[in-house]
Structures are given as structure tokens and as C-alpha cells.
Amino acid sequence: MDWEQHAAKLAAEVTDPVSRWREPVASTPRHELVPRWWERADGNWVLRDGRSDPDAWLAAAYCDTSLITSVGALHADHASGGDTPRGLPTSSATLPSLVVRFLRHARLVEGLDLLDLGTGAGGLAAYASRRLGSGHVASLDVDRYLTEAAAGRLARMGLHPQFFTMDASRAIPGSYDRIIATVAMEPGEGLVPVLGALRPGGRLVTTLANTSLILTAWKTEDGGAKGQIERDWAGFMKTRHGADYSPGLESLLTYPREAEGDEVTSGRYHVLDLASAWELRSMLEVTTPGVELDYQENGRRRTAYLVHEDGSWARASAECLDAPEVHQGGPRRLWSQLERIRNRLNAEGGLPLHGSRLEITPDGICHLSRGKWTASLGK
Known part of the structure; x- marks a missing residue:
């Protein structure tokens, strides 16, 4: 298969002409990392097999896009054509431009040892091994199939980083x-092992769960880290503890779909898919950690659902951009909190998240500050 010209074109698209990452991208046969993948079609996941359609395989593999490789506990490599998995995506081949951005955020130079946290399809480990040498790269994932598949595929490319499951x-x-996490880490206890594995003066690059916030931080003498929230953003899957995510709060979303709220009002702002409004979603997680979302469109009608494990819930529904009818219940008013954030965004022209200073204490708590604004995540 003549993949080299496709890889060279991709490298030219996602790196600068003088970038030291151009050659690693251009010399990596990305299609070999993703022989099969899932695509969304008419609301369902549809299996794509590269070998049965080489042209489509090359087009998908050398496009700057993420390819979903697992949905729920079903990896595309193990699926048959009739399978229609349900659940959330659980692994992917991250779009190459984002992989390169994270490698740049890590401030990598020769001789440093790197941990790639979240193996996925193995793209970051491949690029890093070509640049730093396999002996300086390790990759870790909770899913044994992902680490074993990536190890075998990289070995066939002549790359031999160390893998952990x-x-x-x-x-x-x-x-x-250096530690780069291409999964969204939970602040608090979830960051403690990461800080422990980072050498003094080392650098951490990650996103935080339920946000698009990219944090970069240098390890400090007390075992914590200091840095900033970059003026950049990314969306990654949250860390999981097994082959699939726990059911979480999905069962709680059943009640808000039909319930009459303790409080029924008219909302100020139109209904939007909050999961795609990254800055608003991030600020909601900072102010009200643990909110789960759902969003539906039925013709012109848009409906958004917010729910929290403490029993708080909200449903907002409206035609297109009309003011919504808002139902809320439980101990907190989740839609009201979202509207306060949108008020601030409109009044100030932005939110204080990006560019804020960051201090991670040894217990994994992330403290953010910008001017007089402060917030903490992970308590």
C-alpha cells in the first residue's frame, strides 16, 4: 500500500515546516494503527474495515481527525459487521494535530523519559519513539488489548517503547x-499517582475530566506542581477503571425527562448542546463539579438535561432559539447556575479559565486563580 505520500501530506498539514515533529508524523504508517474503526451513521455506530476498502482506509487514517476504535467494551477489531454497540466511546486514535500540540506542550528534548498516559491506538507513542528513541518512551493504558495491540503494531514499525497495563x-x-495524558484526569486522588511518577522538575500535560482545560505544570519540591491553564483546549475521554465506564448517572436522567419541576421558569438564554460549548461546560464543572449532561433535538425542538448525583436536576426545552421553559428540582438549581455563567460571559466578554495560574497540591487538588478569581477542583 502506497501510504507514504498520504503521511507526508498529513505531516505538512499538522506541523510547521521547521517542526521536529514533521518527520515522525510523515514516517508513521497511521493506517496500521487503525485497521478497523467505528463511524457514526443515522444515530448508530457502524463498523469500518480498512482492508475491505483500502481507499477509504487511507482517506480516514491520513485525515486530521480522531477515529473511534472502541464503543463501550467492544473494540472494532473484535466486532462483526452487524454489531451496533451502545454506550460511550472508550478509545480512539487521537487526531494527529492534537497529538502534536500535546507533544509541544510537554517541552520535550532529547534524553528525557516520557510517559504516554492513555495508549489508545498508539499514535503518540509512535511519534515520540521516532523522535526520542524507544528507550525513552513508555505508554500506559487500563485496557490490556490496547497496550498489546499497540505494542505489536509499533514493533512491526521497528519501535519498541515499554507498555504497561x-x-x-x-x-x-x-x-x-515528562508525563502526557491523552485521557482526561480526575483532579484530587486521581492525580496523586501521576505526581508521584513525575521526577523533580518534571512537566505534566493533561486535561481535566468534564472540561476542555489543558493544564501544564512543573513539579515542585513539595511533591505538587505549578503551572497554568493553557490558552488552548482539547476534549478527551475521561479515565476509566476497566473495559467500560460505570453506568454513572445515566439512570438518573430518566426522571428529569418527564418530571414536573419543583420550580418552573422561563430561561433567559436559548438551549444549547453544552457538551459542545467547551468553555461553558468547563466553567460549569469548576463551579458545580459532577454535573452530567444530555441533549436531544427533535425537529426544531431542543432539550437539554442536567443532573447531579445529589438529586439536583434541570430540563430546558424550546423551539430553536426561543426562550426555554425550564424545570428544576433537587437541592440545587443547575440551570440557574449555568445562566449565571452565561451572564458573566456576556458581561465580561470571556471567562477567567484560560490563562489562569495553576497550583496542584500533593493531594492532587487543582487550585486556579486569575486576578481576584479563584477556584479549586478535586476537593
Whole structure:
């Protein structure tokens, strides 16, 4: 298969002409990392098999896009054509431009040891091994199939980084100068093993669960880290502790779909898919951690659902951009909190998240500050 010209074109698209990451991208046969993947079609997941359609395989693999490789506990490599998995995506081949951005955020130079936290399809481990040498790269994932598949596929490329299969929120073997997480980490206890595996003066790059916030931080002498929230953003899957996510709060979403709220009002702002409004979603997680979302469109009618494990819930529904009817219940008013955030965004022209200072204490708590504004995540 003549993949080299496709890889060179991709490298030119996602790197600068003088970038040291251009050659690693151009020399990596990305299609070999993703022989099968899932695509969304008419509301269902549909299996794509590269070998049965080589042209579509090359087009997908060398496009700057993420390819979903697992949905729920079903990896595309193990699926048959009639399978229609349900649930959330659980692994992917991350779009190459984002992989390169995270490698740049890590401030990598030759001789440093890197941990790639969240193996996925193995793209970051491949690029890093070509640049740093396999002996300086390790990759970790909770899913044994992902680490074993990536190890075999990279070995066929002549790359041999070390792979670990374990839950990074509980333990990480070894120590590293740089840690890049391409899964969204839970602040608090979930960050403690990561800080423990980072060498003094080392640098951490990750996103935080339920946000698009990219944090970069240098490890400090007390075992914590200091840095900032980058003026950049990314959306990654949350860390999981097994082959699939726990059911979470999905069962709680059943009640808000039809319930009459303790409070029924007219909302100020139109209904939107909050999961795609990254800055608003991030600020909601900072102010009200643990809110789960759902969103539906039925013709012109839009409906958004917010729910929290403490029993708080909200449903807002309206035609297109009309003011919504809002039902809320439980101890907190979740839609009202979202509207306060939108008020601030309109009044100030932005939110204080990006560019804020960051301090991670040794217990994994993330403290953010910008001017007089402060917030903490992970308590």
C-alpha cells in the first residue's frame, strides 16, 4: 500500500515546516494503527474495515481527525459487521494535530523519559519513539488489548517503547521527566499517582475530566506542581477503571425527562448542546463539579438535561432559539447556575479559565486563580 505520500501530506498539514515533529508524523504508517474503526451513521455506530476498502482506509487514517476504535467494551477489531454497540466511546486514535500540540506542550528534548498516559491506538507513542528513541518512551493504558495491540503494531514499525497495563489513577510504575495524558484526569486522588511518577522538575500535560482545560505544570519540591491553564483546549475521554465506564448517572436522567419541576421558569438564554460549548461546560464543572449532561433535538425542538448525583436536576426545552421553559428540582438549581455563567460571559466578554495560574497540591487538588478569581477542583 502506497501510504507514504498520504503521511507526508498529513505531516505538512499538522506541523510547521521547521517542526521536529514533521518527520515522525510523515514516517508513521497511521493506517496500521487503525485497521478497523467505528463511524457514526443515522444515530448508530457502524463498523469500518480498512482492508475491505483500502481507499477509504487511507482517506480516514491520513485525515486530521480522531477515529473511534472502541464503543463501550467492544473494540472494532473484535466486532462483526452487524454489531451496533451502545454506550460511550472508550478509545480512539487521537487526531494527529492534537497529538502534536500535546507533544509541544510537554517541552520535550532529547534524553528525557516520557510517559504516554492513555495508549489508545498508539499514535503518540509512535511519534515520540521516532523522535526520542524507544528507550525513552513508555505508554500506559487500563485496557490490556490496547497496550498489546499497540505494542505489536509499533514493533512491526521497528519501535519498541515499554507498555504497561494498569489503572493510572491507582498506581504508575517508574518515574519520568515528562508525563502526557491523552485521557482526561480526575483532579484530587486521581492525580496523586501521576505526581508521584513525575521526577523533580518534571512537566505534566493533561486535561481535566468534564472540561476542555489543558493544564501544564512543573513539579515542585513539595511533591505538587505549578503551572497554568493553557490558552488552548482539547476534549478527551475521561479515565476509566476497566473495559467500560460505570453506568454513572445515566439512570438518573430518566426522571428529569418527564418530571414536573419543583420550580418552573422561563430561561433567559436559548438551549444549547453544552457538551459542545467547551468553555461553558468547563466553567460549569469548576463551579458545580459532577454535573452530567444530555441533549436531544427533535425537529426544531431542543432539550437539554442536567443532573447531579445529589438529586439536583434541570430540563430546558424550546423551539430553536426561543426562550426555554425550564424545570428544576433537587437541592440545587443547575440551570440557574449555568445562566449565571452565561451572564458573566456576556458581561465580561470571556471567562477567567484560560490563562489562569495553576497550583496542584500533593493531594492532587487543582487550585486556579486569575486576578481576584479563584477556584479549586478535586476537593
